Amino acid sequence: ATLPEAVLQQAQAELLDWHGIGASIMEISHRGKHFTEVIAAAEADLRELLAIPNHYKVLFLQGGATLQFSQIPMNLLAGRSADYVITGSWSKKAYEVAGKIGKVRLAVDAASGLPDVSKLETNAPDTGNSGTFDDTAAYLHLCTNETIHGVEIFEVEQALHRLAPPAVPLVADMSSHILSRPIDVSRYGLIYAGAQKNIGPSGMTLVIIREDLLGHTPANVPALLDYQVQADNDSMLNTPTTFSIYMARLVFKWLKAQGGLSAIETINKEKSALVYAAIDGSGGFYKNSVDKHCRSRMNVPFNLPTPELETQFWQEADRAGFMGLKGHKSVGGIRASLYNALPLQGAQALVDFMNDFAFRHNKAGLIRSTQPTR
Amino acid sequence: ATLPEAVLQQAQAELLDWHGIGASIMEISHRGKHFTEVIAAAEADLRELLAIPNHYKVLFLQGGATLQFSQIPMNLLAGRSADYVITGSWSKKAYEVAGKIGKVRLAVDAASGLPDVSKLETNAPDTGNSGTFDDTAAYLHLCTNETIHGVEIFEVEQALHRLAPPAVPLVADMSSHILSRPIDVSRYGLIYAGAQKNIGPSGMTLVIIREDLLGHTPANVPALLDYQVQADNDSMLNTPTTFSIYMARLVFKWLKAQGGLSAIETINKEKSALVYAAIDGSGGFYKNSVDKHCRSRMNVPFNLPTPELETQFWQEADRAGFMGLKGHKSVGGIRASLYNALPLQGAQALVDFMNDFAFRHNKAGLIRSTQPTR
Numbered sequence: 001a002t003l004p005e006a007v008l009q010q011a012q013a014e015l016l017d018w019h020g021i022g023a024s025i026m027e028i029s030h031r032g033k034h035f036t037e038v039i040a041a042a043e044a045d046l047r048e049l050l051a052i053p054n055h056y057k058v059l060f061l062q063g064g065a066t067l068q069f070s071q072i073p074m075n076l077l078a079g080r081s082a083d084y085v086i087t088g089s090w091s092k093k094a095y096e097v098a099g100k101i102g103k104v105r106l107a108v109d110a111a112s113g114l115p116d117v118s119k120l121e122t123n124a125p126d127t128g129n130s131g132t133f134d135d136t137a138a139y140l141h142l143c144t145n146e147t148i149h150g151v152e153i154f155e156v157e158q159a160l161h162r163l164a165p166p167a168v169p170l171v172a173d174m175s176s177h178i179l180s181r182p183i184d185v186s187r188y189g190l191i192y193a194g195a196q197k198n199i200g201p202s203g204m205t206l207v208i209i210r211e212d213l214l215g216h217t218p219a220n221v222p223a224l225l226d227y228q229v230q231a232d233n234d235s236m237l238n239t240p241t242t243f244s245i246y247m248a249r250l251v252f253k254w255l256k257a258q259g260g261l262s263a264i265e266t267i268n269k270e271k272s273a274l275v276y277a278a279i280d281g282s283g284g285f286y287k288n289s290v291d292k293h294c295r296s297r298m299n300v301p302f303n304l305p306t307p308e309l310e311t312q313f314w315q316e317a318d319r320a321g322f323m324g325l326k327g328h329k330s331v332g333g334i335r336a337s338l339y340n341a342l343p344l345q346g347a348q349a350l351v352d353f354m355n356d357f358a359f360r361h362n363k364a365g366l367i368r369s370t371q372p373t374r
Numbered sequence: 375a376t377l378p379e380a381v382l383q384q385a386q387a388e389l390l391d392w393h394g395i396g397a398s399i400m401e402i403s404h405r406g407k408h409f410t411e412v413i414a415a416a417e418a419d420l421r422e423l424l425a426i427p428n429h430y431k432v433l434f435l436q437g438g439a440t441l442q443f444s445q446i447p448m449n450l451l452a453g454r455s456a457d458y459v460i461t462g463s464w465s466k467k468a469y470e471v472a473g474k475i476g477k478v479r480l481a482v483d484a485a486s487g488l489p490d491v492s493k494l495e496t497n498a499p500d501t502g503n504s505g506t507f508d509d510t511a512a513y514l515h516l517c518t519n520e521t522i523h524g525v526e527i528f529e530v531e532q533a534l535h536r537l538a539p540p541a542v543p544l545v546a547d548m549s550s551h552i553l554s555r556p557i558d559v560s561r562y563g564l565i566y567a568g569a570q571k572n573i574g575p576s577g578m579t580l581v582i583i584r585e586d587l588l589g590h591t592p593a594n595v596p597a598l599l600d601y602q603v604q605a606d607n608d609s610m611l612n613t614p615t616t617f618s619i620y621m622a623r624l625v626f627k628w629l630k631a632q633g634g635l636s637a638i639e640t641i642n643k644e645k646s647a648l649v650y651a652a653i654d655g656s657g658g659f660y661k662n663s664v665d666k667h668c669r670s671r672m673n674v675p676f677n678l679p680t681p682e683l684e685t686q687f688w689q690e691a692d693r694a695g696f697m698g699l700k701g702h703k704s705v706g707g708i709r710a711s712l713y714n715a716l717p718l719q720g721a722q723a724l725v726d727f728m729n730d731f732a733f734r735h736n737k738a739g740l741i742r743s744t745q746p747t748r
Contacts, residue, residue, distance in 0.1 A: 024382055026377060063436050196616075221474075237440065238438045
């Protein structure tokens with residue numbers, strides 16, 4: 001996670017004495033008026049940023065998106081089956097975990113031919129494992145941005161809305177790109193996201209749920225994991241992760257000051273365009289194999305001609321101050337993450353480093369020695 | 375929660391740049407070498423402070439003690455029954471929540487005649503609802519400090535160890551007094567605690583579990599809630615609540631610098647002795663009805679002659695800088711919490727305020743007007 005400098009500075013300034021009350025925000029009771037003001041302000045700003053309709057509840061929970069992988073089927077299956085779309089590692093995990101709770105069905109498996117989820121648009125019935133949708137499903141689950149594979153759903157999202165049975169609520173894991181651009185919340189039954197990409201430090205999980213999906217939870221589900229109970233208790237059935245919610249409140253305020261989600265989308269488009277241009281313009285030195293229409297604006301995975309060069313790349317980058325560029329262990333390579341808090345200059349600096357690195361190592365003939373023709 | 379001033383100051387100083395890496399501790403990857411050093415140091419210091427034997431695992435989880443109310447039976451019941459001892463609101467909740475997961479039995483209900491848990495010592499079989507222990511139980515659950523009722527288990531803890539079937543592991547909720555004094559970890563099968571009393575800010579849950587209790591979790595339990603899986607993944611199956619763990623690491627270091635748990639116990643004894651002396655010496659103006667041998671050193675609930683005086687007390691106290699003295703809504707009255715981070719002077723200042731308040735309001739004859747004889 002990267003946090004906006006201004007947010008960190010405010011948190012630092014008021015860490016020992018929040019708004020003159022003589023105590024840290026970490027020390028005060030979550031039931032007292034000060035913290036309830038913080039959580040209410042966080043919700044109000046989030047509702048404004050995402051234009052969340054009134055018939056949706058906003059919950060600030062714990063356990064990360066991974067706990068949601070279980071909690072969603074616990075609450076929504078109610079003895080029925082759910083459809084899952086796999087577009088990468090995270091949606092695959094969500095599918096596997098849900099299978100321990102109840103009946104789930106693989107509706108579309110784009111993972112085998114990653115990242116070609118574009119087939120969905122025109123040819124849904126023939127895509128992947130089954131590619132047909134169950135119009136009696138409790139819900140249809142998808143992950144709208146896959147961090148490891150760098151696949152973001154744009155047009156396909158529209159396609160899903162056209163192709164999926166209208167009565168089946170869409171459930172979306174937006175952990176890694178929520179708040180990076182405007183979305184139409186009303187198209188979804190449930191949206192969830194771990195905080196630690198665009199919301200704030202880890203420890204808080206956001207759930208936005210349409211009210212008609214509440215109240216169908218079987219009695220054997222623990223109250224803490226029941227969305228209805230959490231909604232009835234304003235996300236405070238037990239002590240919430242107060243500091244993470246406070247930080248989220250600062251991030252939401254910062255986003256509003258940036259001009260909201262349309263403004264941040266413009267910057268995110270510029271940032272990712274810079275990096276993809278550096279890749280595509282490198283004469284094959286850098287390579288990203290994701291179809292252009294679903295290239296993620298948040299996570300840009302790419303490869304270099306050899307694993308040795310990749311190691312050299314992220315090690316040199318680390319020394320130059322670009323942290324966390326090593327790709328996920330399951331796929332290797334390099335991954336640049338361009339979350340909201342990374343300013344345009346940060347992306348530009350990375351691109352300068354990439355160009356310089358390519359110039360130095362292309363000149364040395366390393367590409368020719370391993371991949372003779374391009 | 376109160377946090378030591380020195381801990382908050384260090385967190386503030388390094389909030390934007392942790393150890394010169396140019397990033398906040400909130401921003402770095404939980405899998406990188408910097409954060410893994412933090413979590414390893416937290417575990418090492420905790421092991422030293424509590425003298426945790428090697429055959430116990432230390433887990434840093436999420437969801438609060440409330441999620442443990444479910445997670446414990448999910449992992450440990452394995453089709454059997456568990457015994458519960460009720461000594462207040464929290465152990466009652468733990469019992470009720472566990473009943474949704476599997477078979478649980480009320481072994482001792484001291485809550486009806488709270489806080490007289492002393493009967494356990496000499497007369498276990500006749501105590502409470504049943505008062506007998508099931509020697510085939512999967513575990514015996516207790517809450518060793520009840521915040522709302524101000525009941526801490528000292529001698530009774532020893533009694534339980536004598537009376538409980540030796541083969542039945544004790545499972546203890548120590549959320550509100552862990553690290554307030556030395557304990558013998560080897561007497562327990564599992565110890566758990568929410569962070570937000572003596573460990574750090576909310577969001578992290580500590581579990582200390584004897585290794586032989588791992589690995590019996592039914593297959594339908596989500597991996598995230600399986601202690602074995604969490605132990606195998608060093609508490610990082612998914613992103614943990616990194617900032618809370620970092621803060622806990624600072625608190626553990628601070629505790630070591632104070633001289634460890636024996637030293638902090640000495641201070642905690644002094645603090646609570648001051649407050650109970652003020653209550654007992656007030657000629658009945660302040661009243662705490664907990665049996666002396668199980669009066670909590672962490673939470674001191676007390677009453678004044680009338681509810682109106684109680685409201686006046688906590689409101690005046692609040693203005694004087696003593697926050698959070700209003701008793702829990704379920705029992706009313708006043709509650710003074712004396713957690714580790716409250717220095718001796720803090721307890722002394724509270725006692726000065728109590729004496730002054732009593733002096734002013736006793737003089738006004740308010741006691742005589744409502745409770746003529748004492």
